[in-house]
Amino acid sequence: MVDKEVVLTLKGLKKIEDELEHLKTVRRKEVAERIKQAIAFGDISENSEYDEAKNEQAQMEERIMKLEGMLKKARVIDEDDINLDQVSIGTTVQVEDIEFDEIVEYTIVGSAEADPYELKISNESPVGRALLGKKIGDTVEVQIPDGVTTYKVLKIEKGEIDG
Template identity: 70%
Template sequence: MAQNKKVVLTVEGLKKIESELEQLKTVRRKEVAGRIKTAIAFGDLSENSEYDEAKNEQAQVEERIFKLENMVRNAEIIDDEDISLEVISVGSKVKVLDMEFDEEVVYSIVGSAEADPYDGKISNESPVGDALLGKEVGEVVEVQVPDGIIKYKVLEISR
């Protein structure tokens, strides 16, 4: 991740990242340090798999902390008041009709750092998220996906 790339986050997304960061710094660091200390007590570090695993885990924890701190530092927060109810933008909750299956689907458009498709949170950079940006209620959107083209009709925009 580029050092100065803006990371678009909702207020909820920022809180989630800050919470994970706090957990990593206060709990996980101590747990891993404890595992390293215990592994050192086993002696010979050249053939000590517990030590190697703990050091690898420590590197992963520190890398995640670094990434999260960068995200927070470069965060561009989308405030609820800034979210338009007229056109779809990052932070919008959108109800669309999947015209092929005649099925209503609700998506929240979020920055890529918050995306969780299984939770209905799609990235503004994803094909569907990108296609929906700037659209208004009543518009039909065609999205090119690996399986072909999906048509969505925008039914509702909320926060």
Template identity: 65%
Template sequence: MSEKEVFLTREGLQKLEDELEHLKAVKRREVAERIKEAIGFGDLSENSEYEEAKNEQAFIEGRIITLEKMLRNARVISQEDMAQGVVSVGTTVKLKDLEFGDVVNYTIVGSAESDPANNRISNESPVGQALLGKTKGAVVEVNVPAGVIQYEILDIKFN
């Protein structure tokens, strides 16, 4: 079974690489120290510090594995990969809600970089999927739990 390709911007790739380096170089060492100290407290069967440190260690190791897998399958999106004027991963899209007239900017990113609170939406989200491949002036419909939202694409920029 082939692993899923992870789309990343250069910024997103750097962020994941930095997190991986921090986990390996700093957090592993910190948690190993905590485990060593907790062992010094004696009886491990009722040692909450030891349990907590072991749980954190498991979380860190799991995150390291996840990050390594993502980086192994990473595809960095560059401007050369994109057709001019077409919405794709790595573009920022200016949209107008046709019902309410609100204007919003969304940056389309891979799911690993998704941050809806900062208008960075995944290419796999309903809005992201509806926008991919569209051009300036197109009207897209997005099915949401409350119904259908119509957006007009006002502008497309590569970041």
């Protein structure tokens, strides 16, 4: 796998740092205590509590390694570097869905921060990729799972990217 840069907003960086800190300081102790309790039950060869705790520990350590790797490759978007002349990472873009005649706002973020439920879309997603570099008034056709949709860029603002 090619190690690629992880683009984060300041808010996204803080979220990852907070999760990593919680895993290292709180969850590690909790899981270690569960393992200790499971060992106290006796024979670990047929001890489902022990197996569960060890699996949880492995998953947690894998997540810690992933977060640490993301932080090593992180590039934080500086709010001062955001150009409002075109859609870029860190901007919130208001678009009109031509087919459904509805207006939607997306904040363009790096893939590590994408959260469709908060309308934060990745710069690598089909919609995010299609919108990058577009200016107010531009229209763009995007291949989505249901077919092709057309968006018109109405407004570009700085997204909520600070801590």
